[in-house]
Amino acid sequence: MQIVNLQTVALHVRVDGPEDGVPVVFGNSLGTDLRLWDKVVPLLPSGLRVIRFDKRGHGLSDCPAAPYSMDQLVGDTEALLDQLGVSGCAFVGLSIGGMIAQKLAARRPDLIASLVLSNTAAKMGDASMWKDRISAIQAGGIEALADPIMERWFSAEFLASDELAAWRNMLTRTPREGYIGCCHAIAGTDLSEATSKLTQPTLGIAGSEDGASPPELVEGTIAMIKGASCHTIEGAGHLPCVERPTEYAALLTAFLKELGHV
Template sequence: MKIADLDRLKIHYTDEGDPDGAPIVFANSLGTDLRLWDKLVPLLPAGLRIIRYDKRGHGLSEGTPAPYSMGTLISDVEALLDHLGVKDALFVGLSIGGMIGQGLAVKRLDLVRALVISNSAAKMGTAEMWHDRIAKCRAEGVGSIAAPTMERWFGKKFRATPELAAWQTMLARQDLEGYTGCCAAIAGTDFYTPTSGLRLPCLGIAGTEDGASPPDLVRETVDLVPGSRLELIRGAGHLPCVETPEEYARILSDFIKETGHVQ
Protein backbone atom coordinates (compact mmCIF):
# COMPACT_ATOMS: atom_id res chain seq x y z
CA MET A 1 0.00 0.00 0.00
CA LYS A 2 1.52 3.30 -1.12
CA ILE A 3 0.42 6.75 0.06
CA ALA A 4 1.86 9.90 -1.50
CA ASP A 5 1.83 12.51 1.26
CA LEU A 6 1.56 15.59 -0.91
CA ASP A 7 1.14 19.13 0.38
CA ARG A 8 -2.40 19.23 -0.97
CA LEU A 9 -3.62 15.69 -0.27
CA LYS A 10 -2.73 12.12 0.72
CA ILE A 11 -3.21 9.99 -2.39
CA HIS A 12 -3.32 6.20 -2.47
CA TYR A 13 -1.62 4.71 -5.52
CA THR A 14 0.07 1.60 -6.89
CA ASP A 15 3.31 1.58 -8.86
CA GLU A 16 3.83 -1.82 -10.51
CA GLY A 17 5.76 -3.44 -13.33
CA ASP A 18 9.18 -2.31 -14.56
CA PRO A 19 10.31 0.73 -12.53
CA ASP A 20 12.42 1.81 -15.51
CA GLY A 21 9.71 1.09 -18.07
CA ALA A 22 7.56 3.47 -20.06
CA PRO A 23 4.88 4.81 -17.68
CA ILE A 24 1.16 4.20 -18.16
CA VAL A 25 -1.24 5.94 -15.78
CA PHE A 26 -4.82 4.84 -15.10
CA ALA A 27 -7.56 7.14 -13.78
CA ASN A 28 -10.80 5.43 -12.78
CA SER A 29 -14.44 6.37 -12.96
CA LEU A 30 -16.77 8.14 -10.57
CA GLY A 31 -17.71 5.95 -7.62
CA THR A 32 -14.96 3.33 -8.13
CA ASP A 33 -11.41 2.87 -6.88
CA LEU A 34 -8.23 1.61 -8.51
CA ARG A 35 -9.49 -1.98 -8.36
CA LEU A 36 -11.36 -1.04 -11.54
CA TRP A 37 -8.23 -2.10 -13.47
CA ASP A 38 -7.46 -5.34 -11.61
CA LYS A 39 -8.46 -7.66 -14.46
CA LEU A 40 -6.68 -5.57 -17.06
CA VAL A 41 -3.24 -5.03 -15.55
CA PRO A 42 -2.01 -8.65 -15.88
CA LEU A 43 -2.94 -8.62 -19.58
CA LEU A 44 -0.79 -5.62 -20.53
CA PRO A 45 2.52 -5.89 -22.43
CA ALA A 46 5.68 -6.50 -20.42
CA GLY A 47 8.08 -3.65 -19.74
CA LEU A 48 5.60 -1.00 -18.60
CA ARG A 49 5.61 0.99 -15.38
CA ILE A 50 1.94 0.81 -14.38
CA ILE A 51 0.59 3.52 -12.09
CA ARG A 52 -2.95 3.55 -10.71
CA TYR A 53 -4.39 5.93 -8.13
CA ASP A 54 -7.54 6.74 -6.17
CA LYS A 55 -8.74 10.24 -6.89
CA ARG A 56 -9.74 12.67 -4.17
CA GLY A 57 -12.46 11.28 -1.89
CA HIS A 58 -12.34 7.80 -3.46
CA GLY A 59 -10.85 4.50 -2.36
CA LEU A 60 -8.09 5.00 0.18
CA SER A 61 -7.20 8.54 -0.85
CA GLU A 62 -7.94 11.44 1.45
CA GLY A 63 -11.27 13.20 1.07
CA THR A 64 -12.07 16.87 1.48
CA PRO A 65 -15.43 18.65 1.71
CA ALA A 66 -17.39 18.96 -1.53
CA PRO A 67 -17.66 20.54 -4.04
CA TYR A 68 -14.53 19.94 -6.14
CA SER A 69 -13.50 21.57 -9.38
CA MET A 70 -12.07 19.62 -12.31
CA GLY A 71 -8.98 21.80 -12.02
CA THR A 72 -8.45 20.49 -8.48
CA LEU A 73 -8.71 16.86 -9.62
CA ILE A 74 -6.26 17.55 -12.44
CA SER A 75 -3.83 19.23 -10.06
CA ASP A 76 -4.02 16.21 -7.74
CA VAL A 77 -2.75 13.76 -10.37
CA GLU A 78 -0.28 16.35 -11.67
CA ALA A 79 1.23 16.56 -8.17
CA LEU A 80 1.30 12.76 -7.86
CA LEU A 81 3.14 12.30 -11.17
CA ASP A 82 5.62 15.05 -10.27
CA HIS A 83 6.12 13.33 -6.91
CA LEU A 84 6.85 10.03 -8.70
CA GLY A 85 9.12 11.64 -11.28
CA VAL A 86 6.90 10.58 -14.17
CA LYS A 87 7.18 12.19 -17.62
CA ASP A 88 5.82 11.22 -21.03
CA ALA A 89 3.15 8.85 -19.75
CA LEU A 90 0.42 7.16 -21.69
CA PHE A 91 -2.66 8.26 -19.76
CA VAL A 92 -5.76 6.05 -19.70
CA GLY A 93 -8.80 7.75 -18.22
CA LEU A 94 -12.26 6.23 -17.90
CA SER A 95 -15.36 8.38 -17.39
CA ILE A 96 -14.36 11.25 -15.09
CA GLY A 97 -10.83 9.86 -15.45
CA GLY A 98 -11.04 10.63 -19.16
CA MET A 99 -11.98 14.22 -18.36
CA ILE A 100 -9.03 14.45 -15.97
CA GLY A 101 -6.78 13.06 -18.72
CA GLN A 102 -7.95 15.67 -21.22
CA GLY A 103 -7.34 18.47 -18.76
CA LEU A 104 -3.92 17.16 -17.74
CA ALA A 105 -2.82 16.82 -21.38
CA VAL A 106 -3.86 20.41 -22.05
CA LYS A 107 -2.09 21.67 -18.94
CA ARG A 108 1.06 19.50 -18.89
CA LEU A 109 1.96 17.96 -22.23
CA ASP A 110 5.31 16.99 -20.71
CA LEU A 111 3.42 14.49 -18.54
CA VAL A 112 1.15 13.03 -21.24
CA ARG A 113 2.52 11.80 -24.57
CA ALA A 114 -0.56 9.76 -25.55
CA LEU A 115 -4.14 9.72 -24.30
CA VAL A 116 -6.92 7.14 -24.06
CA ILE A 117 -10.39 8.66 -23.58
CA SER A 118 -12.42 5.68 -22.43
CA ASN A 119 -16.18 5.91 -21.96
CA SER A 120 -15.83 9.63 -21.46
CA ALA A 121 -16.32 12.95 -23.21
CA ALA A 122 -15.38 16.62 -23.21
CA LYS A 123 -18.72 17.31 -21.53
CA MET A 124 -20.83 14.69 -19.77
CA GLY A 125 -24.48 15.34 -19.06
CA THR A 126 -25.95 18.65 -17.96
CA ALA A 127 -25.22 20.70 -14.89
CA GLU A 128 -28.86 20.31 -13.84
CA MET A 129 -28.63 16.50 -14.04
CA TRP A 130 -25.52 16.42 -11.85
CA HIS A 131 -26.94 18.85 -9.30
CA ASP A 132 -30.09 16.72 -9.07
CA ARG A 133 -27.92 13.68 -8.37
CA ILE A 134 -25.98 15.57 -5.72
CA ALA A 135 -29.23 16.58 -4.03
CA LYS A 136 -30.54 13.00 -4.03
CA CYS A 137 -27.29 11.63 -2.58
CA ARG A 138 -27.26 14.27 0.15
CA ALA A 139 -30.88 13.56 1.02
CA GLU A 140 -30.89 9.76 0.77
CA GLY A 141 -27.24 8.64 0.66
CA VAL A 142 -25.10 7.38 -2.23
CA GLY A 143 -26.64 3.95 -1.78
CA SER A 144 -29.94 5.31 -3.10
CA ILE A 145 -28.51 5.58 -6.63
CA ALA A 146 -26.46 2.37 -6.61
CA ALA A 147 -29.00 -0.02 -8.18
CA PRO A 148 -30.10 2.21 -11.08
CA THR A 149 -26.48 3.13 -11.78
CA MET A 150 -25.70 -0.52 -12.49
CA GLU A 151 -28.06 -0.30 -15.49
CA ARG A 152 -25.88 2.44 -16.98
CA TRP A 153 -22.57 0.90 -15.96
CA PHE A 154 -22.93 -2.63 -17.29
CA GLY A 155 -24.29 -4.50 -20.26
CA LYS A 156 -27.11 -6.98 -19.93
CA LYS A 157 -24.87 -10.06 -19.89
CA PHE A 158 -22.69 -8.79 -17.04
CA ARG A 159 -25.70 -7.71 -14.98
CA ALA A 160 -26.72 -11.37 -14.81
CA THR A 161 -23.46 -12.36 -13.04
CA PRO A 162 -22.84 -12.52 -9.26
CA GLU A 163 -20.02 -9.98 -9.64
CA LEU A 164 -22.55 -7.21 -10.17
CA ALA A 165 -23.27 -7.19 -6.42
CA ALA A 166 -19.67 -6.29 -5.62
CA TRP A 167 -19.71 -3.22 -7.88
CA GLN A 168 -23.06 -2.10 -6.52
CA THR A 169 -21.68 -2.41 -2.99
CA MET A 170 -18.54 -0.47 -3.94
CA LEU A 171 -20.67 2.41 -5.16
CA ALA A 172 -23.09 2.27 -2.22
CA ARG A 173 -20.19 2.57 0.22
CA GLN A 174 -18.63 5.51 -1.60
CA ASP A 175 -17.82 8.53 0.56
CA LEU A 176 -20.55 11.15 0.22
CA GLU A 177 -18.20 14.13 0.01
CA GLY A 178 -15.94 12.39 -2.50
CA TYR A 179 -18.81 11.31 -4.71
CA THR A 180 -20.77 14.55 -4.69
CA GLY A 181 -17.55 16.56 -4.93
CA CYS A 182 -16.65 14.80 -8.17
CA CYS A 183 -20.24 15.14 -9.45
CA ALA A 184 -19.83 18.89 -9.02
CA ALA A 185 -16.54 18.79 -10.94
CA ILE A 186 -18.21 17.04 -13.89
CA ALA A 187 -21.14 19.46 -13.77
CA GLY A 188 -18.80 22.40 -14.20
CA THR A 189 -16.67 20.99 -17.01
CA ASP A 190 -16.83 21.64 -20.74
CA PHE A 191 -13.58 20.72 -22.46
CA TYR A 192 -14.69 21.00 -26.09
CA THR A 193 -12.47 23.99 -26.82
CA PRO A 194 -9.30 22.93 -24.93
CA THR A 195 -9.51 19.31 -26.13
CA SER A 196 -9.81 20.50 -29.74
CA GLY A 197 -6.37 22.05 -29.34
CA LEU A 198 -4.66 18.77 -28.39
CA ARG A 199 -2.09 17.35 -30.79
CA LEU A 200 -1.03 13.94 -29.51
CA PRO A 201 -1.87 10.29 -30.18
CA CYS A 202 -5.41 9.74 -28.94
CA LEU A 203 -7.63 6.66 -28.76
CA GLY A 204 -11.28 6.54 -27.79
CA ILE A 205 -12.91 3.43 -26.34
CA ALA A 206 -16.67 3.02 -26.03
CA GLY A 207 -19.12 0.28 -25.08
CA THR A 208 -22.18 -0.25 -27.25
CA GLU A 209 -24.40 -0.62 -24.15
CA ASP A 210 -22.95 2.32 -22.21
CA GLY A 211 -25.81 4.32 -20.73
CA ALA A 212 -23.56 6.94 -19.15
CA SER A 213 -21.36 7.88 -22.14
CA PRO A 214 -22.89 6.47 -25.34
CA PRO A 215 -20.55 5.76 -28.27
CA ASP A 216 -21.66 8.83 -30.26
CA LEU A 217 -20.73 11.07 -27.33
CA VAL A 218 -17.27 9.49 -27.04
CA ARG A 219 -16.81 9.73 -30.83
CA GLU A 220 -17.73 13.43 -30.82
CA THR A 221 -14.95 14.12 -28.31
CA VAL A 222 -12.30 11.90 -29.87
CA ASP A 223 -12.95 13.48 -33.27
CA LEU A 224 -11.79 16.80 -31.81
CA VAL A 225 -8.20 15.48 -31.83
CA PRO A 226 -6.71 15.10 -35.34
CA GLY A 227 -5.53 11.58 -36.18
CA SER A 228 -7.50 9.92 -33.37
CA ARG A 229 -9.77 6.91 -33.70
CA LEU A 230 -12.57 5.20 -31.79
CA GLU A 231 -12.80 1.51 -30.87
CA LEU A 232 -16.20 0.02 -30.01
CA ILE A 233 -16.60 -2.94 -27.66
CA ARG A 234 -19.80 -4.81 -28.46
CA GLY A 235 -22.11 -5.71 -25.59
CA ALA A 236 -20.11 -3.73 -23.01
CA GLY A 237 -21.34 -0.87 -20.89
CA HIS A 238 -19.56 1.96 -19.10
CA LEU A 239 -16.79 -0.17 -17.55
CA PRO A 240 -15.55 -2.43 -20.38
CA CYS A 241 -12.24 -3.07 -18.61
CA VAL A 242 -14.35 -4.99 -16.07
CA GLU A 243 -16.79 -6.65 -18.45
CA THR A 244 -14.46 -7.54 -21.33
CA PRO A 245 -10.88 -7.22 -20.03
CA GLU A 246 -9.34 -9.34 -22.79
CA GLU A 247 -10.88 -7.20 -25.55
CA TYR A 248 -9.98 -4.01 -23.71
CA ALA A 249 -6.40 -5.23 -23.25
CA ARG A 250 -6.09 -6.09 -26.95
CA ILE A 251 -7.25 -2.63 -28.00
CA LEU A 252 -5.06 -0.86 -25.45
CA SER A 253 -2.01 -3.04 -26.15
CA ASP A 254 -2.28 -2.30 -29.89
CA PHE A 255 -2.37 1.44 -29.13
CA ILE A 256 0.60 1.15 -26.76
CA LYS A 257 2.62 -0.52 -29.51
CA GLU A 258 1.40 1.84 -32.27
CA THR A 259 2.55 4.85 -30.28
CA GLY A 260 5.96 3.26 -29.64
CA HIS A 261 5.36 3.27 -25.90
CA VAL A 262 6.79 -0.25 -25.72
CA GLN A 263 8.53 -2.20 -28.47
Protein backbone atom coordinates (compact mmCIF):
# COMPACT_ATOMS: atom_id res chain seq x y z
CA MET A 1 0.00 0.00 0.00
CA GLN A 2 1.58 3.26 -1.17
CA ILE A 3 0.56 6.83 -0.43
CA VAL A 4 2.10 9.66 -2.47
CA ASN A 5 1.96 13.04 -0.75
CA LEU A 6 1.41 15.89 -3.18
CA GLN A 7 1.20 19.56 -2.26
CA THR A 8 -2.59 19.61 -2.07
CA VAL A 9 -3.64 15.99 -1.51
CA ALA A 10 -2.32 12.52 -0.67
CA LEU A 11 -3.18 9.85 -3.23
CA HIS A 12 -3.29 6.07 -2.86
CA VAL A 13 -1.19 4.47 -5.61
CA ARG A 14 -0.33 0.94 -6.70
CA VAL A 15 2.61 0.31 -9.01
CA ASP A 16 3.29 -3.14 -10.50
CA GLY A 17 6.04 -4.26 -12.82
CA PRO A 18 9.64 -3.22 -13.40
CA GLU A 19 10.66 0.41 -12.87
CA ASP A 20 12.15 0.54 -16.38
CA GLY A 21 9.03 -0.89 -18.04
CA VAL A 22 6.82 1.12 -20.39
CA PRO A 23 4.44 2.99 -18.06
CA VAL A 24 0.71 2.32 -18.43
CA VAL A 25 -1.43 4.53 -16.20
CA PHE A 26 -5.04 3.70 -15.35
CA GLY A 27 -7.61 6.33 -14.34
CA ASN A 28 -10.83 5.17 -12.66
CA SER A 29 -14.47 6.11 -13.10
CA LEU A 30 -16.70 8.03 -10.72
CA GLY A 31 -17.61 5.90 -7.69
CA THR A 32 -14.87 3.28 -8.14
CA ASP A 33 -11.30 2.83 -6.92
CA LEU A 34 -8.18 1.29 -8.42
CA ARG A 35 -9.63 -2.21 -8.00
CA LEU A 36 -11.60 -1.41 -11.15
CA TRP A 37 -8.69 -2.85 -13.13
CA ASP A 38 -8.04 -5.99 -11.07
CA LYS A 39 -9.32 -8.38 -13.76
CA VAL A 40 -7.44 -6.69 -16.62
CA VAL A 41 -3.95 -6.11 -15.21
CA PRO A 42 -3.01 -9.82 -14.88
CA LEU A 43 -3.95 -10.35 -18.54
CA LEU A 44 -1.54 -7.70 -19.86
CA PRO A 45 1.94 -8.55 -21.18
CA SER A 46 4.71 -8.80 -18.62
CA GLY A 47 7.32 -6.09 -18.41
CA LEU A 48 4.95 -3.12 -18.25
CA ARG A 49 5.08 -0.62 -15.39
CA VAL A 50 1.40 -0.55 -14.42
CA ILE A 51 0.33 2.46 -12.35
CA ARG A 52 -3.10 2.71 -10.74
CA PHE A 53 -4.33 5.37 -8.35
CA ASP A 54 -7.39 6.55 -6.47
CA LYS A 55 -8.31 10.11 -7.43
CA ARG A 56 -9.13 12.56 -4.65
CA GLY A 57 -12.28 11.68 -2.73
CA HIS A 58 -12.13 8.00 -3.72
CA GLY A 59 -10.68 4.79 -2.37
CA LEU A 60 -7.86 5.33 0.13
CA SER A 61 -6.89 8.79 -1.12
CA ASP A 62 -7.58 12.00 0.78
CA CYS A 63 -11.10 13.39 0.55
CA PRO A 64 -11.05 17.21 0.59
CA ALA A 65 -14.31 19.09 0.86
CA ALA A 66 -16.36 19.45 -2.32
CA PRO A 67 -16.59 20.91 -4.88
CA TYR A 68 -13.66 19.88 -7.08
CA SER A 69 -12.77 21.23 -10.50
CA MET A 70 -11.45 19.27 -13.45
CA ASP A 71 -8.31 21.41 -13.24
CA GLN A 72 -7.75 20.13 -9.70
CA LEU A 73 -8.19 16.48 -10.73
CA VAL A 74 -5.87 16.95 -13.70
CA GLY A 75 -3.37 18.80 -11.51
CA ASP A 76 -3.38 15.94 -9.01
CA THR A 77 -2.65 13.44 -11.76
CA GLU A 78 0.04 15.62 -13.31
CA ALA A 79 1.80 16.06 -9.97
CA LEU A 80 1.54 12.34 -9.24
CA LEU A 81 3.12 11.32 -12.54
CA ASP A 82 5.87 13.90 -12.14
CA GLN A 83 6.63 12.63 -8.65
CA LEU A 84 6.73 9.03 -9.88
CA GLY A 85 9.08 10.01 -12.70
CA VAL A 86 6.64 9.02 -15.43
CA SER A 87 6.87 10.31 -18.99
CA GLY A 88 5.67 9.02 -22.34
CA CYS A 89 3.02 6.80 -20.77
CA ALA A 90 0.01 5.09 -22.25
CA PHE A 91 -2.94 6.47 -20.26
CA VAL A 92 -6.07 4.35 -19.97
CA GLY A 93 -8.91 6.50 -18.64
CA LEU A 94 -12.47 5.33 -18.05
CA SER A 95 -15.38 7.80 -17.69
CA ILE A 96 -14.12 10.74 -15.57
CA GLY A 97 -10.70 9.06 -15.78
CA GLY A 98 -10.92 9.53 -19.55
CA MET A 99 -11.82 13.20 -19.10
CA ILE A 100 -8.76 13.66 -16.90
CA ALA A 101 -6.68 11.88 -19.56
CA GLN A 102 -7.91 14.15 -22.38
CA LYS A 103 -7.14 17.36 -20.53
CA LEU A 104 -3.77 16.17 -19.21
CA ALA A 105 -2.75 14.94 -22.68
CA ALA A 106 -3.47 18.40 -24.07
CA ARG A 107 -1.61 20.13 -21.22
CA ARG A 108 1.39 17.80 -20.92
CA PRO A 109 2.00 15.76 -24.08
CA ASP A 110 5.41 14.87 -22.64
CA LEU A 111 3.63 12.82 -19.97
CA ILE A 112 1.17 11.01 -22.24
CA ALA A 113 2.35 9.38 -25.45
CA SER A 114 -0.87 7.50 -26.22
CA LEU A 115 -4.45 7.35 -25.00
CA VAL A 116 -7.13 4.76 -24.41
CA LEU A 117 -10.39 6.65 -23.85
CA SER A 118 -12.89 4.19 -22.45
CA ASN A 119 -16.60 4.86 -21.90
CA THR A 120 -15.98 8.58 -21.79
CA ALA A 121 -16.50 11.77 -23.75
CA ALA A 122 -15.30 15.34 -24.06
CA LYS A 123 -18.55 16.37 -22.38
CA MET A 124 -20.61 13.99 -20.24
CA GLY A 125 -24.17 15.13 -19.53
CA ASP A 126 -25.31 18.68 -18.92
CA ALA A 127 -24.89 20.81 -15.82
CA SER A 128 -28.55 20.52 -14.79
CA MET A 129 -28.39 16.72 -14.76
CA TRP A 130 -25.34 16.77 -12.49
CA LYS A 131 -26.95 19.41 -10.28
CA ASP A 132 -29.97 17.14 -9.81
CA ARG A 133 -27.72 14.18 -8.94
CA ILE A 134 -25.79 16.26 -6.41
CA SER A 135 -29.03 17.42 -4.78
CA ALA A 136 -30.34 13.84 -4.57
CA ILE A 137 -27.13 12.63 -2.93
CA GLN A 138 -27.09 15.52 -0.49
CA ALA A 139 -30.65 14.59 0.50
CA GLY A 140 -30.41 10.80 0.63
CA GLY A 141 -26.78 9.77 0.23
CA ILE A 142 -25.32 7.68 -2.60
CA GLU A 143 -27.47 4.76 -1.48
CA ALA A 144 -30.57 6.57 -2.75
CA LEU A 145 -29.23 6.45 -6.32
CA ALA A 146 -27.30 3.17 -6.17
CA ASP A 147 -29.76 0.95 -8.04
CA PRO A 148 -30.29 3.25 -11.05
CA ILE A 149 -26.52 3.80 -11.21
CA MET A 150 -25.98 0.03 -11.33
CA GLU A 151 -28.47 -0.16 -14.19
CA ARG A 152 -26.48 2.44 -16.13
CA TRP A 153 -23.18 0.73 -15.32
CA PHE A 154 -23.94 -2.89 -16.16
CA SER A 155 -25.63 -5.15 -18.67
CA ALA A 156 -28.77 -7.09 -17.75
CA GLU A 157 -26.68 -10.26 -17.50
CA PHE A 158 -24.27 -8.76 -14.98
CA LEU A 159 -27.09 -7.18 -12.97
CA ALA A 160 -28.31 -10.72 -12.24
CA SER A 161 -24.89 -11.94 -11.07
CA ASP A 162 -23.65 -12.36 -7.50
CA GLU A 163 -20.72 -10.04 -8.25
CA LEU A 164 -23.03 -7.04 -8.55
CA ALA A 165 -23.15 -6.65 -4.76
CA ALA A 166 -19.42 -5.91 -4.59
CA TRP A 167 -19.65 -3.08 -7.11
CA ARG A 168 -22.75 -1.66 -5.46
CA ASN A 169 -20.87 -1.67 -2.14
CA MET A 170 -17.87 0.04 -3.72
CA LEU A 171 -20.13 2.77 -5.03
CA THR A 172 -22.09 3.35 -1.81
CA ARG A 173 -18.91 3.37 0.31
CA THR A 174 -17.38 6.13 -1.79
CA PRO A 175 -17.17 9.23 0.45
CA ARG A 176 -20.14 11.49 -0.22
CA GLU A 177 -17.88 14.55 -0.46
CA GLY A 178 -15.63 12.78 -2.95
CA TYR A 179 -18.49 11.69 -5.17
CA ILE A 180 -20.18 15.10 -5.09
CA GLY A 181 -16.85 16.85 -5.63
CA CYS A 182 -16.23 14.90 -8.83
CA CYS A 183 -19.82 15.45 -10.00
CA HIS A 184 -19.09 19.19 -9.84
CA ALA A 185 -15.93 18.66 -11.90
CA ILE A 186 -17.77 16.77 -14.64
CA ALA A 187 -20.65 19.25 -14.68
CA GLY A 188 -18.33 22.15 -15.39
CA THR A 189 -16.30 20.50 -18.15
CA ASP A 190 -16.45 20.57 -21.93
CA LEU A 191 -13.16 19.41 -23.44
CA SER A 192 -14.23 19.52 -27.09
CA GLU A 193 -11.78 22.23 -28.15
CA ALA A 194 -8.75 20.69 -26.42
CA THR A 195 -9.64 17.13 -27.41
CA SER A 196 -10.01 18.04 -31.09
CA LYS A 197 -6.38 19.20 -31.07
CA LEU A 198 -4.90 16.03 -29.55
CA THR A 199 -2.23 14.32 -31.63
CA GLN A 200 -1.47 11.23 -29.54
CA PRO A 201 -2.39 7.81 -30.96
CA THR A 202 -5.80 7.07 -29.44
CA LEU A 203 -8.04 4.05 -29.02
CA GLY A 204 -11.64 4.50 -27.96
CA ILE A 205 -13.55 1.73 -26.17
CA ALA A 206 -17.32 1.67 -25.65
CA GLY A 207 -19.82 -0.82 -24.23
CA SER A 208 -22.91 -1.69 -26.25
CA GLU A 209 -25.07 -1.70 -23.09
CA ASP A 210 -23.56 1.43 -21.50
CA GLY A 211 -26.30 3.60 -20.04
CA ALA A 212 -23.91 6.28 -18.78
CA SER A 213 -21.83 6.93 -21.92
CA PRO A 214 -23.55 5.18 -24.86
CA PRO A 215 -21.38 4.09 -27.81
CA GLU A 216 -22.48 7.01 -29.98
CA LEU A 217 -21.28 9.46 -27.31
CA VAL A 218 -17.87 7.78 -27.10
CA GLU A 219 -17.61 7.54 -30.89
CA GLY A 220 -18.40 11.24 -31.24
CA THR A 221 -15.45 12.17 -29.05
CA ILE A 222 -13.06 9.71 -30.69
CA ALA A 223 -14.03 11.13 -34.09
CA MET A 224 -12.61 14.50 -32.95
CA ILE A 225 -9.09 13.01 -32.74
CA LYS A 226 -7.23 12.60 -36.00
CA GLY A 227 -6.34 8.98 -36.73
CA ALA A 228 -8.12 7.58 -33.65
CA SER A 229 -10.17 4.39 -33.79
CA CYS A 230 -13.03 3.14 -31.63
CA HIS A 231 -14.18 -0.35 -30.67
CA THR A 232 -17.48 -1.31 -29.04
CA ILE A 233 -17.48 -4.35 -26.74
CA GLU A 234 -20.77 -6.17 -27.20
CA GLY A 235 -22.79 -7.13 -24.15
CA ALA A 236 -20.88 -4.82 -21.80
CA GLY A 237 -21.99 -1.71 -19.98
CA HIS A 238 -20.10 1.29 -18.59
CA LEU A 239 -17.35 -0.85 -17.04
CA PRO A 240 -16.35 -3.32 -19.78
CA CYS A 241 -13.06 -3.99 -17.96
CA VAL A 242 -15.23 -5.65 -15.29
CA GLU A 243 -17.71 -7.47 -17.51
CA ARG A 244 -15.43 -8.44 -20.41
CA PRO A 245 -11.87 -8.31 -19.05
CA THR A 246 -10.39 -10.76 -21.56
CA GLU A 247 -11.63 -8.79 -24.55
CA TYR A 248 -10.67 -5.52 -22.89
CA ALA A 249 -7.13 -6.70 -22.16
CA ALA A 250 -6.80 -8.01 -25.71
CA LEU A 251 -7.71 -4.58 -27.11
CA LEU A 252 -5.18 -2.87 -24.83
CA THR A 253 -2.47 -5.38 -25.69
CA ALA A 254 -3.02 -5.04 -29.44
CA PHE A 255 -2.89 -1.24 -29.14
CA LEU A 256 0.32 -1.33 -27.09
CA LYS A 257 1.92 -3.76 -29.55
CA GLU A 258 0.92 -1.55 -32.48
CA LEU A 259 2.76 1.34 -30.82
CA GLY A 260 5.81 -0.81 -30.05
CA HIS A 261 5.33 -0.64 -26.28
CA VAL A 262 5.47 -4.45 -25.90
